[in-house]
Amino acid sequence: MISTYASALNAAQDAAGGQNYPPCALYVVATPIGNLADITLRALHVLKIADVVACEDTRHTQSMLRAYGIDKPTSQLLAVHQHNEAEAAHAVIDRLRQGLRVAYVSDAGTPAISDPGARLVAAVRGAGLRALPLPGASSVTTTLSVAGITDLGAEQGSFVFAGFLPPKSTERIAAVVGLASETRAVVLLEAPHRIEALAAALAALGERTVTVGRELTKQFEDIANVAAQDFPAWLKADANRCRGEFVLVLHPVRAAVEVGPEHRILKLLLEELPLKTAVKLTADITGASRNTLYDTALAWKKENTEE
Known part of the structure; x- marks a missing residue:
């Protein structure tokens, strides 16, 4: 031949x-x-x-x-x-x-x-x-390129590759709970025989957008953006949607800005010091996560810019 x-x-x-x-x-x-x-x-x-x-x-x-x-x-x-x-x-x-x-x-x-x-x-x-x-x-970059994400989180262009979540139900749910607080885009992979279980777990993320990539580059390629809470129903609407290999992108969410002692200290220090210095001192004083404080400071800065 x-x-x-x-x-x-x-x-x-x-x-x-x-x-x-x-x-x-x-x-x-x-x-x-x-x-x-x-x-x-x-x-x-x-x-x-x-x-x-x-x-x-x-x-x-x-x-x-x-x-x-x-x-x-x-x-x-x-x-x-x-x-x-x-x-x-x-x-x-x-x-x-x-x-x-x-x-x-x-x-x-x-x-x-x-x-x-x-x-x-x-x-x-x-x-x-x-x-x-x-x-x-690469299925990762292929799906990200058509997800339509304009803001990949606290640091522009950043995303997390989480791959396959644990197959066991309790461990998978715990992993999804952890992803709920992740402000960056998250790329997941899943096999057809577990996609419904993953969709059920991701539904807990509510209105967070999920880009679903199925059978990428093949004849029956399917790419859609759905709310996490609607993902199980989207799968059930067409039996073909459970076939093939999956790449999912959880769209980023803005970091929640909580009001606590560390945030009050951070806000005071930001009035007098550069961002990185204020974050370091706040972390040293309160023991709070430096990365979380940094994301919070960036979120405040973005909100002030938009206003």
Whole structure:
């Protein structure tokens, strides 16, 4: 079967073939999260020239490589997944010390974010060898880019990647309670068989907006903004909405400004001192959290600016 990506491989050779790809290096390669056309030219070239492709699932990766017209024998594929990552890292390091180029891919997206890869990279770098990133698709940034968030919290542009919340009900609810006071945007991941349970837990966040990304970049991609309290009903309105992998973004909320002794002290100090100095002194005097005081001071400043 002739690959429909033959022209892409030629383009990859033309665009990236002349660049430097040192041996004895681990190449951490981002792959598409759904749409095969989202591969980068440099990723295609590195996957083609790699002596070894370490991967989360050898069968899945072999299928992906063949779709691009890259044919690697089984002997050039090495399984490195969450259950064997620490041990398999030694096999990767052995190959790097032999002067080989090793590419690492997860099943989809950028390795070492939620997928395996972080332990492998740490082991490689700890052995004094190079780990080189090849950026590309990521479900986290993909969803954030269409969430329509104009203010990511106390610090512009900040967000928290929380990934998968605990599967057990009590632990999941406790995690959501913790997120209720998080003023920054929060990115969550969830599998289809647990999405209804997560939606029920998030409903406690009331009117807080949730961007729901489902089957991103695929044929039945679905992206919607809903209030957390309406999320369970949104899922039940269409049986298809519970299918596929999910990325959720909790939109930020403004930090609650409480009136307590630490806030009175902070307000007095802010009248005479720079913000960071006032926050430090208030924290030293009252024992209150410096980060919380800093967020509170920024919220006051923003309110005064808007007025």
